[in-house]
Amino acid sequence: MSFKDKNQSSGEMTLKDLTPNTAGLLCYVAGWISGVIFLILEQKNRFVRFHALQSIIVFGILALIVAVFGNLPVVGPAFGWIIGITGFIFWIILMVKAVNGEVFKMPWAGNLAERLTNESMGLHTQPDMTKSRLDEKTPPVEPAEPAPAASPVTERSKSDEFRSNYYSAGARSGRITGSAFTIAWSAALLIFLNFYNQYIAYYEPFQSESITRWQAHTLITAEFNAWLPIATASLVLAIIGHAFLIAFDKYVLRETVQIFLDAFAAVVFITLLYLFPFDFSPLPSLELVRGVTIGVTISLILIAVGFGIGALVRLILLVANVAKGRY
16 A cells, blocks of 8 residues: 655655655665664665664565575575575565655565564554555544444445455555566476476485585486476566566456466366376385375376366456456
8 A cells, every 4th residue: 555654745855865756766775784774774764764773674585594594405496596585576566666756565574674664763652654644643542433224235345345455455456476486486397397307306325535416316207308398488478477467466467367268277286287298216115116106196186177177266266256346
């Protein structure tokens, strides 16, 4: 939900030459570092301090995660790609929201940043930033009048309630965050499957000059290359689709795109199940080979069925809601 405080509405400059919107954007430019700088320099403008604190929390945590998990063997580079792409998406979204004068709160991090902003300025009882101006007092609560007699809930009121809930600031923030994670995950998988699929292997330890080394035995066959273009197309479409949904967050559009992506994903896993481009013979025992083969087969079936059922349920709900005017 859009918010502008009194400083913004009056055009007052922050840090001598910067408007609050510009200062809010600059809080994110260098990640948590610029957040620390603006938190120290700006002591009065709550809009700027909120964005500075949110920058510190969001990008500080991402930097810590990369430092801890980014150097793990085998999965470290892929994990680093996921966090890096996720951080880049958050970076763009948060800068755009700040320069537009919006108090856009990331899940958990935004609420924590708001609470720390209030506490740092001695305003422990300040109302939600996204619902009121930061520098205004909450008006006294007038005695409530007796509620009128309840009337039957009409389809019109249900439609209005649906729109109010679906397009609320919190719900939209959650959808944008989910789309951002989907884009990051899809991009990481796209890179891994096309350039690092050799790491899909069984790693056997052996001793060489008193040093433990690892020998990789690939677990994929030539059929993997026949499946790869289908998986690549699915991941590219997921990235494009969710990027589009971040820009145009409409119920019918989102559900239509999601139904298509779920159906395509079901096809991808059905094809993977049909080709089954895996060779588990390098595993150390026949029982393990059989167990892994059965486990992978069952997992692929469940995933394919899950995506198929998800697409069907979304389609039924979409048709029902559109028929009742809930969109």
